[in-house]
Amino acid sequence: DAKTTQPTSMDCAEGRAANLPCNHSTISGNEYVYWYRQIHSQGPQYIIHGLKNNETNEMASLIITEDRKSSTLILPHATLRDTAVYYCIVRPLGGAQKLVFGQGTRLTINP
Amino acid sequence: SAVISQKPSRDICQRGTSLTIQCQVDSQVTMMFWYRQQPGQSLTLIATANQGSEATYESGFVIDKFPISRPNLTFSTLTVSNMSPEDSSIYLCSVIARGKNTEAFFGQGTRLTVV
Numbered sequence: 120d121a122k123t124t125q126p127t128s129m130d131c132a133e134g135r136a137a138n139l140p141c142n143h144s145t146i147s148g149n150e151y152v153y154w155y156r157q158i159h160s161q162g163p164q165y166i167i168h169g170l171k172n173n174e175t176n177e178m179a180s181l182i183i184t185e186d187r188k189s190s191t192l193i194l195p196h197a198t199l200r201d202t203a204v205y206y207c208i209v210r211p212l213g214g215a216q217k218l219v220f221g222q223g224t225r226l227t228i229n230p
Numbered sequence: 231s232a233v234i235s236q237k238p239s240r241d242i243c244q245r246g247t248s249l250t251i252q253c254q255v256d257s258q259v260t261m262m263f264w265y266r267q268q269p270g271q272s273l274t275l276i277a278t279a280n281q282g283s284e285a286t287y288e289s290g291f292v293i294d295k296f297p298i299s300r301p302n303l304t305f306s307t308l309t310v311s312n313m314s315p316e317d318s319s320i321y322l323c324s325v326i327a328r329g330k331n332t333e334a335f336f337g338q339g340t341r342l343t344v345v
Contacts, residue, residue, distance in 0.1 A: 153333075162234075162322050162336030163273070206272070216261055216326055218334055220273040 122146065123207045128225040137194040139224050141207030144188040149211045152183060153218070154192045156203040163206065163220075166192065197228045232257055232327040234337035242343045243313055250309045251340045253323030258303040261326040264296070267339070268319045276321075279306040313344045 124142040131137040143152060154166040167174055167181045169190070174181045180193040194201055206223040210216070233256040243249050253262065262279040276296055277285040285298035300306040310317050323337040 162324075162338050165333040165335070168333070204272075216334075217263060217275055217278060218273075218324070219275065220265075222272050 122209050122219070123221050125205075125207055125221060125224045127222065128227070130227050130229055131194075131197050133199060133228050133230050134196055137197040137201065137226060137228070139192040139194075139205050139207075139226060140189065141192070142189045143207070143209050146187050146209050147211070150209045151212055152181065152187075152190050153208045153210055154179070154181065155206045155208065155218075155220075156201075157206070157223070158200075158203040166205075199228050199230065202226060202228045232259060232325050232335045234323055234325060234335055236323050236337035236340050238340055239338065240341040240343075242345060245314050245344055247313055248309055248311045249313065249342060250307050251321055251323075251342075253306045253308070253325075253337060255304045255325050257327060259325040259327050261334075262300060262306045263324040263334070264298060264306070264308045265322040265324060265336075266319045267322060273322065276308070279308075310342065313342075315344045318342055318344045 122145055151168050151170050153168040155163040157163045167176055167179050169181045169183055183190045204223040204225050206220050208218050235254045237252045264276040265273040266276055267273045275288050276291045277287040279285050279298050279300040281300045295311055297309045320339040320341050322339045324334050326334050
C-alpha cells in the first residue's frame with residue numbers, strides 16, 4: 120500500500136507557483152521522498168527526490184518538514200505544460216527499489 | 231537517462247487470446263519492473279523482472295496470468311494470458327539504470343483493449 124496522502128486535485132493559475140502537499144507520517148529513517156508526474160498518455164517522469172534537506176533542480180523545489188512527516192513540491196512558475204498527475208512516493212534508496220504509487224494529485228494549470 | 235522502447239504501443243485483442251509486450255532499453259539496467267494502469271487509476275506494480283531467473287510477483291498477480299521473461303540486462307517481455315475485458319489497461323515498463331539508482335525511468339506504455 121502507498122504510504123503517502125495527497126489531495127485528489129488542485130488548480131493553479133499559469134505563471135504562479137504551484138505548491139503540492141504530501142503527507143508521509145509513517146516514513147522510515149532510510150526512506151526518501153520522491154516526486155514523479157504523469158502527463159496525459161505518457162509514462163511517469165521523475166521530478167525530484169530528497170531525504171531531509173530541501174532540494175532544488177531545474178524542474179522544481181522540494182521542501183521537507185523537519186520531522187519528515189510531510190513535504191511540499193513547488194513548481195515556481197507553472198505553465199500549461201505542467202498540467203499532470205503528480206505522485207509523491209516514499210522509497211528506500213537501496214533494497215528492492217520498487218516504486219509504490221498512490222492516487223496522486225491531479226494538477227490543472229489554468230490560463 | 232535510459233531510453234525505453236515498448237512494443238506494441240497499443241493493441242486490440244480478442245478475449246481468450248494472449249499478448250506479449252516487449253521492453254527494450256538502450257543501456258544495461260539493474261532493475262526492470264512491469265506496471266499496470268487501469269483506466270482512470272494509478273499505477274500498480276505487477277512484478278520485478280529478474281535477469282536469468284523467475285520474476286518476483288506482487289500480491290494479486292501470478293505467473294500463469296502474467297509470465298515475464300528477462301533474458302539479458304536490456305530486454306524483458308510481459309505476456310498477458312487468456313485475456314478478458316478486465317485486462318484492458320496500460321502496461322508500463324520501468325527501469326533503474328546502472329549507476330543511477332536514484333530514479334526510475336518509464337516507457338510510454340502499451341495501451342491494451344480486450345474485446
